[in-house]
Amino acid sequence: MQTTLKAKLSVFMFLQYFIWGSWYASMAGYLIKGLNFTGPQIGAAYGALAIASIISPFIVGLIADRFFASEKLLSILGLIGGIVLCIIPQCGSFSSFYPTLLLYCILFAPTLALGNSLSLTHLANSKTDFPRVKLWSAVGWIAGGVTISLLKAEESSLQFYLAGGISIVFGLFALALPHTPPTKTGANVSVKELLGLDALALLKKPSFAIFMGCMFLICIPLYFYFVLMLTYLLEIGWTNPAAKMTLAQVSDIIFLFLLPIMLLKLGYKKTISIGILAWMARYFLLAGSVEGGGLSAPMIFAAIFLHGVCYDFLFIAGQLYVDDEATPRMRGACQGFIALVLWGVGAYVGTLVAGNVLEMHVITDALGNKTHDWSQIWLTPAWLATGVLAIFLLFFRDPLKKPAHADDLITGRKEENLEIP
Structure with missing residues (x-):
């Protein structure tokens, strides 16, 4: 069975x-x-x-x-x-x-x-x-x-x-x-419970507040990749770009297996910092690829392959950090809250900013054909990620206890929330 x-x-x-x-x-x-x-x-x-x-x-x-x-x-x-x-x-x-x-x-x-x-x-x-x-x-x-x-x-x-x-x-x-029958037939469910707003009490902890603020801010540069990457590849003449971009999911599988080791060896602050650093590197690589000559393709592939570090070391590690900080009673609310911040409000703001930055850097030639200043476009999220990393390194403090749930990556807990592969 x-x-x-x-x-x-x-x-x-x-x-x-x-x-x-x-x-x-x-x-x-x-x-x-x-x-x-x-x-x-x-x-x-x-x-x-x-x-x-x-x-x-x-x-x-x-x-x-x-x-x-x-x-x-x-x-x-x-x-x-x-x-x-x-x-x-x-x-x-x-x-x-x-x-x-x-x-x-x-x-x-x-x-x-x-x-x-x-x-x-x-x-x-x-x-x-x-x-x-x-x-x-x-x-x-x-x-x-x-x-x-x-x-x-x-x-x-x-x-x-x-x-x-x-x-x-x-x-x-x-x-x-x-x-699979409904599990809460006849039960009263509040809006606070659905959105995980009961977790707001944890924001009284300075490090948790810094963490959530940085997670929201990193969503702004993050969505430049999802919104603009295929357009960039098409504009520079790449063939089969959708297939080539799936290298990111291969990377995701690889680094997901490495994440528990990193958490146990380095703790949350260093692991999450590496994740933010990977976003910086991804966008600086893409900016460099615009005028990279013979190195353009390797730089772009490197940026795509960084996806596993970008996603797993930042967001999956972040979900586990929230899980460790929450009490058993607030665990569900906390996971709901971080999902709301990352894939709801943060994603919405990030996609809108990415679209507006794209429009700001349109270049029209004498024949009326439109291209884009991709170097400036990619440098925008690169510097934004740099700022987020600086804030995180300066103000976030690792919890005193070691990560208690590194092995939760094996349990699939991270899959309880909406995620972008």
Whole structure:
């Protein structure tokens, strides 16, 4: 039974992230080349998922946990989401595209938490089995990006049709998952509980307040990569950029295994500092690649491969730090709060800033063709990350106790919240 269950959950994770990986990274190419959207419009489009991640706890907490079996709601969300994805290519203006994309994101975001919760509920040994199942999410994301490149769809609406078709398959497949009835039928759930605002009490600790402030601030440079990277690669003439960008997910898998060792050897401050430093290095590499000559390609690949350090050493380590600082009673609230800051408010601000910076550095030649001053664009998040690192190093203090939950990376606890691979 468990073997069959694990196979089903692996397929589920693969399909879920194939959908995400087949449009999220490549959407900017279609928006700027196919629809001629401005920088702020592109930033706003990427911010739709951030808004959805803020709304998602209400859908999960007020609807899924109280009224619907998880597998049935996953099926409904997948099927309707597939239809909406196929409608998106019909939206040629920002006024129609944006609300349609936002609707889809609101349908997709809850599937992440629901899928993880369902998996952890039914796996007999989540400590060892969940990571093996969740590994297929990275494989799905990679497969989505590679497929987009094989179809030459980075600048085409075909990416949404592909994602929509897979979403319908995902919705149908969800019905094969084990029955998971609602867990809080008849229970009263407060807005503070859903958003994790009970964790605000921890902000009275100076180091925790500095940590949360730095996590919010680093989201601003962070989203330059997700919003602008594919556009940069297309503009400098790279072929199959969506496939090449999946090197980031390979890196993520590698460094996730190294993170527990780093936490135990170095503690939170040094490990998280390395994560912020990696973001600095990523953007300085990209800025240098603009005029890098023969070194441009190696610098870009290095920037992509740094993703594992950027993400795992910063955000996964950060989630574990929050977990160590929280009391057992506040653990859920604290994880909800950091998710709200990182993938909700922080992501929304970061995507908007990235889009506006892109627009500020448009270059129009004599024939009216538009390019961008990519050196200045990439230097903006590089210096922002430098400032965040300085603040973190000066004011954050490591907790006296050693990291107690480094091995939680093996349990899959980090997967309880919305994350960007």
